[in-house]
Amino acid sequence: MPATRSVKTLIVYDSVYGNTEKIAKAIGDSIAGSKVLRAYEADYSALKEFDLIIVGSPTHGGRLTEAVKDFLGKIPANSLGNTCVASFDTRASAEGVFMKALINFFGYAAGRIADSLKSKGGLLVAAPEGFILTYSHL
Numbered sequence: 236m237p238a239t240r241s242v243k244t245l246i247v248y249d250s251v252y253g254n255t256e257k258i259a260k261a262i263g264d265s266i267a268g269s270k271v272l273r274a275y276e277a278d279y280s281a282l283k284e285f286d287l288i289i290v291g292s293p294t295h296g297g298r299l300t301e302a303v304k305d306f307l308g309k310i311p312a313n314s315l316g317n318t319c320v321a322s323f324d325t326r327a328s329a330e331g332v333f334m335k336a337l338i339n340f341f342g343y344a345a346g347r348i349a350d351s352l353k354s355k356g357g358l359l360v361a362a363p364e365g366f367i368l369t370y371s372h373l
């Protein structure tokens with residue numbers, strides 16, 4: 236029987252109220268042997284050790300949080316060398332046409348994270364995913 240090797244996976248996230256953390260940990264629980272780290276704990280110079288890097292952030296003003304931005308900003312351009320990457324965010328459940336339009340206008344964190352990971356040489360293996368809060372602080 237051929238030897239199998241698990242996919243070395245790193246999940247990096249930020250969370251203010253705990254929702255993004257729950258998603259990050261649930262993803263981690265579903266991938267055997269994965270490592271789940273908060274963005275400020277993650278060592279951007281050791282990313283080449285991983286086969287798959289998943290980055291998640293709460294959406295704040297259509298963008299990622301400072302901690303995730305900081306983590307991504309420190310990864311040197313083209314350093315991911317075709318490492319598989321994916322992204323997710325958490326976002327508000329907008330009520331009403333106006334709020335929906337406003338939130339859509341500003342956009343979401345996951346697409347921006349994916350763009351950043353791709354710009355570092357990452358190979359996007361899944362469409363950016365958004366998880367909608369059933370209760371929102373907005």
Ligand SMILES: Cc1cc2nc3c(=O)[nH]c(=O)nc-3n(C[C@H](O)[C@H](O)[C@H](O)COP(=O)(O)O)c2cc1C
Nearest residue numbers: 250251252253254255293294295296297325326327
């Ligand atoms: C300052 C602030 C700005 C926010 N901006 C947006 C936004 O632009 N779009 C959106 O869908 N949700 C927005 N939200 C709701 C957050 O996405 C939500 O609080 C977050 O997903 C919760 O994740 P956490 O529990 O991991 O912190 C905002 C929340 C805060 C506190």
